[in-house]
Amino acid sequence: MTSAGSGLTLLQTCALSLLVFTGASQFALVGALAAGGGPFTAAAGAFFLGVRNAFYGLRLSQLLALPRAVRPFAAQWVIDETAAVSLAQPTRRAARIGFVVTGLSLYVLWNLTTLLGALGAEAIGDTDAWGLDAAGPAVFLALLAPMLRTGTERTVAGLAVLLGLGLLPVLPAGVPVLVAALAAPAVLWARGRARASRGDAPGEDR
Amino acid sequence: MNVWIAIGVTVLGCYAVKLAGLLVPAGVLERPLVRSLAALLPVALLAALTAQQTFSDGQTLVLDARAAGLAAAAVALILRAPFLLVVAAAVVVTAGVRALGG
Numbered sequence: 001m002t003s004a005g006s007g008l009t010l011l012q013t014c015a016l017s018l019l020v021f022t023g024a025s026q027f028a029l030v031g032a033l034a035a036g037g038g039p040f041t042a043a044a045g046a047f048f049l050g051v052r053n054a055f056y057g058l059r060l061s062q063l064l065a066l067p068r069a070v071r072p073f074a075a076q077w078v079i080d081e082t083a084a085v086s087l088a089q090p091t092r093r094a095a096r097i098g099f100v101v102t103g104l105s106l107y108v109l110w111n112l113t114t115l116l117g118a119l120g121a122e123a124i125g126d127t128d129a130w131g132l133d134a135a136g137p138a139v140f141l142a143l144l145a146p147m148l149r150t151g152t153e154r155t156v157a158g159l160a161v162l163l164g165l166g167l168l169p170v171l172p173a174g175v176p177v178l179v180a181a182l183a184a185p186a187v188l189w190a191r192g193r194a195r196a197s198r199g200d201a202p203g204e205d206r
Numbered sequence: 207m208n209v210w211i212a213i214g215v216t217v218l219g220c221y222a223v224k225l226a227g228l229l230v231p232a233g234v235l236e237r238p239l240v241r242s243l244a245a246l247l248p249v250a251l252l253a254a255l256t257a258q259q260t261f262s263d264g265q266t267l268v269l270d271a272r273a274a275g276l277a278a279a280a281v282a283l284i285l286r287a288p289f290l291l292v293v294a295a296a297v298v299v300t301a302g303v304r305a306l307g308g
Contacts (some may be wrong), residue, residue, distance in 0.1 A: 008209060016213050016216070017302050019217040020220050022220050022224075024252065026215060027255075028251065029212060029216050030211070031255060031258075031259055033208075034265070035211060035262075039208045039211040040215065043216045045221035047215075047216065047220065047249070048251055049247075049251050049252070050223050051223050051244055051248075052244055053220070053224045054222055054223040054241030054244070055244050055245075056223065057223075057224055058228075058230070059230065060227070062229065067218065071225070071229060072225060076224065076229055077223075077262070078224040078227060098285035107278060107292040110261045111273035123210075124294050129301070129304070130297065131275060131296070131299070131300030131302070133259075133272060133273070133300070134272045134275035134279075134297055134299075134300035135293050135296060137255070137256045137259040137272065137275075137276050138292055138296030139293055139294070140255045141276060141280060141283065142279065142283060142292045143252055144249065144252040144253060152246070153246065156246050156249045156250050157249050157250070157253035158251040160250035160254040160286050161253050161254060161257040164253070164256065165255050165261060165262070168262055169267065170264060170269060174265075177251060177258065180246055180251070180253070181250045181254070183249050183253075184247045188242060188243060191299040
């Protein structure tokens with residue numbers, strides 16, 4: 001629905017949902033295009049949001065022990081929700097069932113709601129009058145909130161907000177978001193230095 | 207046409223990282239630095255996107271009804287409301303404030 005409000009056609013909206021199937025990346029791409037970003041800067045932001053799926057795949061490939069021939073097909077369903085469900089199962093059989101059931105039901109539901117949302121938005125016309133332009137940021141905030149567990153995440157988020165808003169008036173559309181992504185390595189680096197100067201052993205602190 | 211290029215690039219990129227996780231040997235991606243960077247990148251991107259889509263119009267910074275909508279979403283999140291209710295809160299409050307002339 002946000003997508004149709006940003007000037008994508010019905011076909012483009014559904015193709016995005018069917019083929020990308022990673023919510024955060026879809027919304028990011030649509031948002032960047034709506035703001036006037038070029039196709040490659042928009043896709044770069046969406047791509048970096050999808051990188052975390054590689055780490056779910058890493059866990060799942062050991063857990064599910066999929067045959068090599070099945071992996072290219074299973075890959076499309078490697079997302080937040082299927083990883084969460086599969087990793088919570090006690091046995092390999094249960095994990096496999098969990099992965100397939102979650103993947104299939106989410107894939108069908110997600111794409112159906114995309115179609116209905118896009119049709120609905122076309123029928124409404126001016127989506128801004130209905131407050132639908134606030135749906136995009138609300139989705140991002142809902143995805144972000146559970147990730148803000150420790151001070152490190154909050155520092156990264158705060159720095160990214162400052163960079164994203166501060167650079168918006170001066171850099172071409174789509175670029176400030178990519179610069180804001182540098183908040184992640186910057187904060188990691190600063191924390192690594194602080195730890196080194198205290199003489200602590202490096203390691204994870206969660 | 208630009209939209210189709212962007213969709214195509216995103217489709218390929220997002221599928222490639224999903225597949226990479228299933229195919230790449232565990233050792234390559236299991237280093238702590240790579241893992242924490244992958245966990246923090248979405249935090250930075252989502253925070254920047256949230257702020258930009260709330261407080262900007264094109265390339266100018268603005269404060270309008272969307273800020274009230276986002277505040278409503280934040281309250282809903284603190285109250286542990288389900289996903290759709292969070293989005294609905296933002297939409298309804300934004301439309302309401304706009305209707306009142308905000």
